[in-house]
Amino acid sequence: MIPDPLAGAYQATGCGCGAAWVSRYTIHPIWEGNMGHKHGMPMELVGIGGDSCAIVDASRVGKVAANSPAVEVMTDLRRIAAATVDPDTSLAEAQQIMVLRGVRSLLVVDASRHMIGLITASDLMGERPLQLCNQRGLKMQDLTVRDAMTPIGAVQAVTLADVMKSEVGDVVAMLRHCGRQHMLVIERDRNATTFVRGIFSSSQIARQLGIPVQTTEVARTFAEIEAALHA
Known part of the structure; x- marks a missing residue:
């Protein structure tokens, strides 16, 4: 019977052996899979050393060019959790969620976590909320995400x-042609079920090109992106 590790009945073998732990009686493999392969600790612990250590600058990671693969500027929702919001959330709360997540769009989801719409910073800060208030005789605080979002059918x-099969330059051209700052990427599985797999964002592309992100002037943002791509 293998002793309880918390009971102090063993001691680690230390870096280098990795494939076993030592009890007071014998040496046991850490884990043996279904195929009989023994798994241990193939990584070796090392000291950082020195008086200080530099930290990777996120602003310098992921730089791209016009001919870089388009997937390099896609936010992959298999790696990064989607920023979502409930449709009954107030517009003020939705804006706060965007600020906290550092994004400019949110996927609107139902109780089953299925997407039913999309809302962007432009929807929150543009003319649409004011128009809705005038049309319905409501106050701004009465509006919810459901009122201002783009329904999934649209x-x-x-x-x-x-x-x-595309490049970064293709993505920029598409966004500019559509007059949008965001574009969803969908994937269909073998059962023909559709999933939202990723998001393209003009602000993310701008960051990866190393240019300032304009939050209010869409045309200027795209002009700067295209200038950087062709520099």
Whole structure:
């Protein structure tokens, strides 16, 4: 019977052996999979050393060019959790969620976590909320995400298959042509079920090009992005 590790009945073998732990009686493999392969600790612990250590600058990671693969500027929702919001959330709360997540768009989801719409910073800060208030005789604080979002039936997207064949320059051209700052990427599985797999964002592309992000002037943002791509 293998002793309880918390009971102090063993001692680690230390870096280098990794594939076993030592009890007072014998040496046991750490774990043995279904195929009989023994798994241990293939990584070796090392000291950082010195008086200080530099930290990777996130602003310098992921730099791209016009001919870089489009997927390099896609936010992959398999790696980064989607920023979502409930449709009954107030517009003020939705804006706060965007600030906290550092994003400019939110996927609107129902109780089953299925997407039912999309809301962007432009929807929150543009003319639409004021127009809705005037049309319905409401106050701004009465509006919810459901009122200002783009329903899923009106949301357009591109497929992951097309993204994998495209370049960053293609994405920028598409966003500018559509007059949008965001574009969803969808993927269909073998059962023909559609999933939102990723998001393209003009602000993310700008960051990866190393240019300032303009939050209010869409045309200027795209002009700077295209200038950087062709520099």
